[in-house]
Amino acid sequence: MKAEYDVVVIGGGLSGYVAAARAAERGKRVLLLTDGLGSFPFLPGHIDVWGWAPLEKSPMVLDPVQGIGEYLRSQPDHPWGRLLDVLKESMEFFRTVCGSQGLVYNPAAGRNIMVPTPLGMARPAFMAPESQYVPGWDAADKVLVVGLAEYKDFFPLAVAQGIAGSRPARDVRTLTVSLGLPRHVDSFTLAGYLERDECREVFLNRVADAADGRSLILVPAVFGLEAAAKVLSSVKESLGVPLMEVSTLPPSVPGLRIYAALRRWVMSRGVTVTANVRVNGAWFSNNGCAGVTACISGREHKFAASSFVLATGSFVSSGYSWQGGQPVEPVMGLPVTLPREGIEGVDGPFLDGKGKDFMRVGIEVDDNLNPTGPSGEVICKNVFITGSKLAGYDFSVEKSGTGIAVASGYKAGNLA
Numbered sequence: 006m007k008a009e010y011d012v013v014v015i016g017g018g019l020s021g022y023v024a025a026a027r028a029a030e031r032g033k034r035v036l037l038l039t040d041g042l043g044s045f046p047f048l049p050g051h052i053d054v055w056g057w058a059p060l061e062k063s064p065m066v067l068d069p070v071q072g073i074g075e076y077l078r079s080q081p082d083h084p085w086g087r088l089l090d091v092l093k094e095s096m097e098f099f100r101t102v103c104g105s106q107g108l109v110y111n112p113a114a115g116r117n118i119m120v121p122t123p124l125g126m127a128r129p130a131f132m133a134p135e136s137q138y139v140p141g142w143d144a145a146d147k148v149l150v151v152g153l154a155e156y157k158d159f160f161p162l163a164v165a166q167g168i169a170g171s172r173p174a175r176d177v178r179t180l181t182v183s184l185g186l187p188r189h190v191d192s193f194t195l196a197g198y199l200e201r202d203e204c205r206e207v208f209l210n211r212v213a214d215a216a217d218g219r220s221l222i223l224v225p226a227v228f229g230l231e232a233a234a235k236v237l238s239s240v241k242e243s244l245g246v247p248l249m250e251v252s253t254l255p256p257s258v259p260g261l262r263i264y265a266a267l268r269r270w271v272m273s274r275g276v277t278v279t280a281n282v283r284v285n286g287a288w289f290s291n292n293g294c295a296g297v298t299a300c301i302s303g304r305e306h307k308f309a310a311s312s313f314v315l316a317t318g319s320f321v322s323s324g325y326s327w328q329g330g331q332p333v334e335p336v337m338g339l340p341v342t343l344p345r346e347g348i349e350g351v352d353g354p355f356l357d358g359k360g361k362d363f364m365r366v367g368i369e370v371d372d373n374l375n376p377t378g379p380s381g382e383v384i385c386k387n388v389f390i391t392g393s394k395l396a397g398y399d400f401s402v403e404k405s406g407t408g409i410a411v412a413s414g415y416k417a418g419n420l421a
């Protein structure tokens with residue numbers, strides 16, 4: 006079968022889109038097959054490289070490269086051990102691609118910055134969009150936290166308490182304004198409303214008096230989706246006060262902004278994106294993977310290529326399933342590794358910060374992100390594994406998921 010594409014990327018989450026973008030930038034003919042939005046609606050907008058040191062008593066990390074280095078000494082198989090070589094260039098690539106679509110990230114300074122959580126407490130992140138990080142925000146004295154009456158997933162009082170708690174002398178006020186919408190709306194719908202001039206006008210009129218004399222205004226991160234840059238700069242200009250968006254509960258508009266920016270960019274570079282397609286199998290030749298199959302509108306389709314990026318995510322995105330008490334990789338049948346200590350601790354809330362053994366389930370790879378078998382032998386030289394498919398890490402305790410997705414997607418796009 007003649008290959009129409011050089012690279013087929015399977016999975017359209019963060020790592021799959023970055024892999025497609027990098028391969029396209031290298032002049033490859035790329036097809037991206039995906040079944041859904043992946044984790045984008047959960048992403049807070051920041052890029053996390055390494056925020057917490059799981060083995061330390063005081064775990065907050067300010068220097069992620071140093072933190073990763075220390076962790077790798079006892080856990081050499083952690084994915085960062087194979088990705089540190091592309092950390093800097095992959096972050097710059099991501100920043101350039103997003104920036105070209107109007108989603109501007111502050112340059113990574115190499116050290117973590119502190120950003121507010123939906124509860125107002127500060128937490129470390131490697132890189133943040135300009136709208137979600139105003140340098141010096143945590144020193145602002147007169148803060149106004151604005152909520153929206155129609156939006157129930159943002160809690161101005163909790164944010165205000167979180168911020169005031171970190172420095173009690175601060176003057177932190179809250180205000181909840183109605184946009185005059187007929188009903189409660191989700192973040193995604195609200196972002197669409199706020200792209201309309203008349204809706205923003207209502208917001209500005211209701212906030213103007215309270216904004217007077219404040220040194221910082223915090224709002225939920227819902228101020229526009231595709232047109233967010235324009236929306237935010239017009240609000241900032243009208244209020245005349247620094248404005249910062251705080252990430253919200255899912256669906257997260259900043260995550261969807263990343264999705265929109267990456268998708269626009271890859272399509273402008275000729276990547277064919279086929280959404281709502283579930284890849285259900287692969288066939289192999291002596292040279293490795295020869296192609297993948299998918300059922301589209303009731304008919305089986307075959308996609309041959311020279312290289313494949315397997316970016317189908319973990320359990321949350323159905324990138325793995327459980328069969329007979331074992332994790333299974335359903336597209337290529339690659340071996341999936343369990344943590345050495347086995348699987349325990351699936352009880353308790355998913356993101357309770359304590360970590361879950363099943364998060365570390367995944368495919369083992371070599372330095373080129375090629376899948377390896379039980380003795381470390383490479384299984385397929387033309388298959389590259391990215392993001393949350395990789396074995397041996399737990400983003401929920403490390404605050405590393407988006408960083409690993411960007412770095413591994415970039416590296417796979419380099420090698421595929």
Ligand SMILES: Cc1cc2nc3c(=O)[nH]c(=O)nc-3n(C[C@H](O)[C@H](O)[C@H](O)COP(=O)(O)OP(=O)(O)OC[C@H]3O[C@@H](n4cnc5c(N)ncnc54)[C@H](O)[C@@H]3O)c2cc1C
Nearest residue numbers: 016018019020040041043044284317318322392393406407
């Ligand atoms: C609730 C939640 C909160 C999180 N918060 C953070 C955070 O604050 N900071 C952080 O750094 N990380 C966070 N993460 C982790 C982060 O989202 C992931 O590590 C990262 O986004 C994974 O990207 P990915 O591309 O590997 O996979 P995914 O985003 O899971 O994408 C996989 C894609 O593959 C598709 N797919 C799966 N199987 C197939 C198939 N057979 N055929 C075609 N397509 C298929 C899926 O539909 C999906 O589009 C969070 C994750 C979750 C679930």
